[in-house]
Amino acid sequence: MSIKLENPGFDTVCIHGGHVADKNRAHLTPIYATSTYTFDSAEQAIALFSGSEKGNIYGRFGNPTINEAEDKIAMLEAYNLSDDFGNPLNLKAILHSSGMAAISTMLLGNLKSGDKIISHFSLYGGTQELLDKVLPNFGMTAVIRDFRDLSKVETAIEEDKSIRLIYIETPANPTIQCFDLENLALIGKKHGLIVCVDNTFATPYLQQPFRYPVDFVMHSTTKYLNGHGTAIGGVLVGKDIYKMTTAITKTHRLLGANSNGFDAFVLTNGLRTLGLRMERHCYNAEKVAQFLSINPNVYHVSYLGLPKHPDYEIAKKQMKHPGAMMSFELHGGFEAAVKFINRLKMCTSAVSLGTCDTLISHPASTTHAGVPREKRLAFGITDGLIRLSVGLENINDIITDLAQAIG
Numbered sequence: 001m002s003i004k005l006e007n008p009g010f011d012t013v014c015i016h017g018g019h020v021a022d023k024n025r026a027h028l029t030p031i032y033a034t035s036t037y038t039f040d041s042a043e044q045a046i047a048l049f050s051g052s053e054k055g056n057i058y059g060r061f062g063n064p065t066i067n068e069a070e071d072k073i074a075m076l077e078a079y080n081l082s083d084d085f086g087n088p089l090n091l092k093a094i095l096h097s098s099g100m101a102a103i104s105t106m107l108l109g110n111l112k113s114g115d116k117i118i119s120h121f122s123l124y125g126g127t128q129e130l131l132d133k134v135l136p137n138f139g140m141t142a143v144i145r146d147f148r149d150l151s152k153v154e155t156a157i158e159e160d161k162s163i164r165l166i167y168i169e170t171p172a173n174p175t176i177q178c179f180d181l182e183n184l185a186l187i188g189k190k191h192g193l194i195v196c197v198d199n200t201f202a203t204p205y206l207q208q209p210f211r212y213p214v215d216f217v218m219h220s221t222t223k224y225l226n227g228h229g230t231a232i233g234g235v236l237v238g239k240d241i242y243k244m245t246t247a248i249t250k251t252h253r254l255l256g257a258n259s260n261g262f263d264a265f266v267l268t269n270g271l272r273t274l275g276l277r278m279e280r281h282c283y284n285a286e287k288v289a290q291f292l293s294i295n296p297n298v299y300h301v302s303y304l305g306l307p308k309h310p311d312y313e314i315a316k317k318q319m320k321h322p323g324a325m326m327s328f329e330l331h332g333g334f335e336a337a338v339k340f341i342n343r344l345k346m347c348t349s350a351v352s353l354g355t356c357d358t359l360i361s362h363p364a365s366t367t368h369a370g371v372p373r374e375k376r377l378a379f380g381i382t383d384g385l386i387r388l389s390v391g392l393e394n395i396n397d398i399i400t401d402l403a404q405a406i407g
């Protein structure tokens with residue numbers, strides 16, 4: 001798109017991808033803080049609205065700061081992938097006000113009343129609540145199955161012809177389960193389903209779902225893509241360019257799910273270092289997981305890089321590295337988790353993930369508090385579960401802080 005070199009590397013795409021030279025020679029694309037755009041003539045307004053001329057119209061439809069982030073993310077998700085004809089894969093990304101907005105556009109832009117979604121245990125709490133509490137009011141319901149058991153997934157799809165969409169979040173929040181993207185996508189396609197993947201935990205640096213027959217990828221850009229915790233955002237990326245520029249664009253605009261210049265600007269800046277940051281996140285996470293897994297006060301650790309994790313092999317197959325998210329439980333359950341969090345001296349106690357600093361959260365009382373307890377427990381989100389987003393601090397400092405807080 002904007003890179004004239006052939007076959008640029010991933011980090012080069014992070015830095016230069018999607019950039020369009022500014023007319024005023026600004027090095028970085030400025031923040032477009034304007035709600036609307038002027039027309040040179042009535043004819044131009046007609047041309048822009050009809051689509052015969054490309055250009056900016058109204059802030060809810062996008063702006064140049066937003067376009068840069070969108071094009072960069074599309075290029076990163078498509079990095080080194082080909083389409084069915086062997087040509088470089090072309091994707092379209094639409095930036096949203098949040099990850100939840102991107103998920104909502106994807107679902108509402110594809111489904112109608114009476115349609116069902118098939119998904120798995122242990123989704124991000126907000127997504128789980130959207131499926132449980134909001135979509136049923138509009139006649140859309142979810143069938144939940146254990147996605148580690150592919151035959152159960154296929155049987156459920158065969159038994160219910162209303163299932164239209166397969167929704168996969170891998171690695172999943174907060175249990176760090178990992179699901180077989182290739183085989184789930186193939187099952188979905190065999191039965192004519194729309195296949196979509198929440199790639200927030202992995203980022204395109206670690207995992208590219210479009211390697212498989214996947215239709216849509218969503219991210220909460222709030223997390224690793226931004227990387228600095230400076231803005232809430234989301235992105236929906238699609239392979240069917242026609243659908244993305246018609247039905248999905250329409251849904252995005254009419255739901256008012258748009259991003260804005262400031263959020264897009266800080267996202268673009270964060271994306272420039274995505275590859276570098278992910279390397280360090282992953283390096284640190286490996287060390288932290290090793291430390292936790294031999295600490296006698298730790299009851300169990302869920303990290304995809306530990307061979308005893310049930311999804312170790314799947315993660316190895318589809319991810320470049322097992323990532324920097326993990327969850328663990330101390331002997332002593334809920335009380336021990338509370339004590340641990342209150343004793344931390346450096347790691348930050350906060351929800352969210354993927355920022356430079358190490359973030360620690362307690363899903364049962366925060367992000368998943370809206371999920372009924374029995375359901376939560378069945379999904380593996382126990383009362384004592386602690387989620388850890390390993391940051392970029394010096395590894396010795398992270399481990400020192402965890403060690404003193406565990407006691």
Ligand SMILES: Cc1ncc(COP(=O)(O)O)c(C=O)c1O
Binds near residue numbers: 126221352
């Ligand atoms: C995996 C995943 N998907 C989606 C979301 C929702 O993103 P946002 O908070 O940006 O709406 C989150 C938020 O934590 C998440 O962890």
